[in-house]
Amino acid sequence: MALLPIIWAPDPVLKAKCASVPDVDDELRRLMDDMLATMYAAPGVGLAAPQVGVLKRLIVIDVSDKDKPRSPLQLVNPTIVAVSDELQIYEEGCLSLPDLFADVERPRAVTVAYLDRDGEERKIDAEDVLAVCLQHEIDHLDGVLFTDHLSALKRNMFMKKMVKAKKVRANDHAA
Numbered sequence: 660m661a662l663l664p665i666i667w668a669p670d671p672v673l674k675a676k677c678a679s680v681p682d683v684d685d686e687l688r689r690l691m692d693d694m695l696a697t698m699y700a701a702p703g704v705g706l707a708a709p710q711v712g713v714l715k716r717l718i719v720i721d722v723s724d725k726d727k728p729r730s731p732l733q734l735v736n737p738t739i740v741a742v743s744d745e746l747q748i749y750e751e752g753c754l755s756l757p758d759l760f761a762d763v764e765r766p767r768a769v770t771v772a773y774l775d776r777d778g779e780e781r782k783i784d785a786e787d788v789l790a791v792c793l794q795h796e797i798d799h800l801d802g803v804l805f806t807d808h809l810s811a812l813k814r815n816m817f818m819k820k821m822v823k824a825k826k827v828r829a830n831d832h833a834a
């Protein structure tokens with residue numbers, strides 16, 4: 660398995676709308692395994708394909724506790740088919756915006772339809788942290804970041820911090 664470089668915001672790739680995946684094949688399974696390895700190494704609880712520069716509707720998630728066995732999810736073409744009326748506020752972060760966190764309000768529960776790694780149609784009912792993570796990652800497939808759910812003031816502040824962080828990273832790589 661390979662670790663993939665994670666793209667940091669702001670970047671046009673993170674604002675793009677991703678294409679549906681027509682077939683789940685070995686190449687796609689390999690990509691999803693690499694995405695999971697990249698997510699665990701980061702470490703993070705979710706990763707969407709555009710964050711590694713692939714504009715396909717693919718996400719990986721694992722919200723299990725650190726001291727529990729891993730329970731990875733790999734979702735192809737995930738679609739939210741139902742949401743709860745009840746909302747919850749949860750502090751979100753993103754591997755494309757390292758070290759930045761903010762409260763985001765979203766539905767507390769969702770139902771998501773998707774294809775699994777064998778191409779089988781599946782549905783998952785999720786609430787709380789898993790529901791947050793699914794909505795956050797599916798947002799990525801439509802070019803939406805968690806900062807897009809914040810006020811313009813806060814979003815601009817975060818993006819300024821990211822522009823600085825990217826400069827520092829570029830200089831580190833050049834050195």
Ligand code: NI
Pocket residue numbers: 752753754755795796799
């Ligand atoms: Ni994210």
